[in-house]
Every structure is written in C-alpha cells, then in structure tokens.
Amino acid sequence: MTLEDFLSEWNNGSDRVLVHTSGSTGKPKPMMVEKKRMLNSARITCDFLGLKPGDSALLCMSLDYIAGKMVVVRSIERHLHLISVSPSGHPLKNIDLKDVNGKDVNGEITFAAMVPMQVYNTLQVPEERERLTHIRHLIIGGGAIDASLEKELRSLPGNIAIWSTYGMTETLSHIALRRINGAEASEWYQPFDSVKISQTDEGCLVIEAPLVCAETLVTNDIVEIESYIYNKVEKLRFRIKGRKDNVVCSGGIKIQIEEVEEFLKPHLEKPFMLAKKKDEKFGEIAVLLSEDKEIKTVEATVRRLLSDHKYWIPREFRYVEHLPLTETGKPKRSILL
Numbered sequence: 001m002t003l004e005d006f007l008s009e010w011n012n013g014s015d016r017v018l019v020h021t022s023g024s025t026g027k028p029k030p031m032m033v034e035k036k037r038m039l040n041s042a043r044i045t046c047d048f049l050g051l052k053p054g055d056s057a058l059l060c061m062s063l064d065y066i067a068g069k070m071v072v073v074r075s076i077e078r079h080l081h082l083i084s085v086s087p088s089g090h091p092l093k094n095i096d097l098k099d100v101n102g103k104d105v106n107g108e109i110t111f112a113a114m115v116p117m118q119v120y121n122t123l124q125v126p127e128e129r130e131r132l133t134h135i136r137h138l139i140i141g142g143g144a145i146d147a148s149l150e151k152e153l154r155s156l157p158g159n160i161a162i163w164s165t166y167g168m169t170e171t172l173s174h175i176a177l178r179r180i181n182g183a184e185a186s187e188w189y190q191p192f193d194s195v196k197i198s199q200t201d202e203g204c205l206v207i208e209a210p211l212v213c214a215e216t217l218v219t220n221d222i223v224e225i226e227s228y229i230y231n232k233v234e235k236l237r238f239r240i241k242g243r244k245d246n247v248v249c250s251g252g253i254k255i256q257i258e259e260v261e262e263f264l265k266p267h268l269e270k271p272f273m274l275a276k277k278k279d280e281k282f283g284e285i286a287v288l289l290s291e292d293k294e295i296k297t298v299e300a301t302v303r304r305l306l307s308d309h310k311y312w313i314p315r316e317f318r319y320v321e322h323l324p325l326t327e328t329g330k331p332k333r334s335i336l337l
Helices: 003-010 035-049 066-078 116-123 126-132 147-154 257-267 295-305
Strands: 016-021 029-034 056-059 081-084 111-114 137-140 161-168 173-179 196-199 204-208 217-230 233-243 247-250 253-256 272-279 283-290 316-319
Touching (some): 003 016, 016 035, 029 035, 116 126, 116 147, 196 217, 233 257, 253 257
Parallel strands (some): 283 316
Antiparallel strands (some): 161 173
C-alpha cells in the first residue's frame, strides 16, 4: 500500500479502515478498525511524548501493517510534517529531510518508529548512526529487542529518547512504552493513563484499553506487575517474563524458558536455546540445545551457573549443528514434543 492509497482510504467517508491481524493461529485476519479509535491511539502517544504541531515524523515502515498506518495517523492528529521514505533495512540512508509536501523540516526528525532490524542496520553505518542520534523520540516495535542491541542503544550520545513499545494490531499499535536509554531507562513497561492492566490466574497480561479497543484482551505474555509512584500518583507497570507457551511444567515446577536463557546468555559463547520435551516421570523436561561440540563442557558450565537455581537446570544437554528455527527465524522449541 502506498501513502496515497492509505490517505485515500482515510478520507473516503467511511468511519473504518481495513487492517490485518496475525491472530492466535498466525494466519492474517482482516479487521475493520474505527478511525476514531486510531485517532485516540495517536493522541495518546503524541501526548505522552510531548509531540506538538510543526514537529516532524518519519514514515519508514510498510503501510500494509498497523505500525506504518499509525505513523501517518499521528501526523494527521498532531499536524506533524510527515517525511516518507520507502521501507528498507536502512531507513536513514541518503534521507532527504523534506516532508511529503516538499517543505524543509529544519534538518530534524522529531519522531520515528522502526523495527529492531532497521535500528540494528542503522547502527552499523557511521553516517546513519550519526543521523539516528539526532532523532528526538525513537520507538521500536514489531519484535523483541536483543540484549546486545539494547546495550548499544543505551550508550548512544545525544538527546535521543529511545522507547520499546508493547502492543498488537488489536490495540492499534502500542498501549505501553519502556524507556531504553537515559536516566529513565527501565525493564518495566509503563501503560498509558487510559489503560488498565491485570493478570489471569496463569500470570498472563490482561489489557483494558477502551479508547483503542472495545474488548478486553487476554495475552499470552507472562508478566510481573508492580505498583509505583509517578508524579505523586500510584500506578501499575509490568515486566515481561516470557510467553505462556514457553513455560516448561516439570514435576510441578514452572520454568520460564526466556528467564533461563537470559541468565545464561552472557556466559555461553556458542548459540544455544532451551526446548521442552515430554517426559513420563516429570510431564515435561527442559532440554538445552547447543551448537557447541563440547557439550559436556557446556553442561558443566550451566550446572555451575544454575547451582542456586537448581530447578532451572535442564534435564538433557544435546549438541546440534544448527538450532531449529521456524520459518520466521524464531526458536522452534516444540521440536522434541
């Protein structure tokens, strides 16, 4: 979809826009979204970031998806100068800082939204990296931010504020932000004021965001929720522990795969992952797969590192030439089930 296509749909007199959601099955599903809710979402984000009329926004993601559409809607709602570039892995390469009407934006991008891959690629090229540091607000969504990428982002110079987003198509982009760099950097996501959060009995995040979504959403993300004081007001925030389907229920103990991997990652040189396997005695067991041929050494290291977390220690250790991945490049943890 081109920018002209989307603007035509936005101005066609209908009160809804067609978007597509992946859904729980992973198959794209058509979904008609109210334009007023998209404007609500845009207003919430712009207010949170302090964006004002005359600021600029960079559109560098596909308009086939909600993230790209919402950049345009934020520009419409807040009267931002929209800078549009073709979606690519290097959005800041040879960029012309003029809006879609050809007006100069004074050499500054106030707001940009990118996926982790675009940010990673940008950091590899000195000229593009330099341009990135002059963006005032950068939000990153559409995938998890690797720990090494987050560490590099924390060290960037300049006044750029970098945020990780939490949301989905159903919430019209994000309902919470987490600061990655600066004094406010945190592992906790801060929901917008109009959003209420809670948990299921299993610990999954429940979202009530009536301004952007008519239904209460139950996610598959296992979270921890805590109260905190912000501007003298008590609020709730959440930290993601992992996915519900990445829990190993072994002998009555629940092991969150992502937590164990994150703990081990700094200490293991070769690529590795945890998978789960059915077991007659324990129901399920955790199995560590590693591309390190010295699997006995890996096992000894892991056992030493997890000596204070004995329930996290995998029951099996296996060498594999290549880690099993899905078509989208994510760990295929059910390979042994």
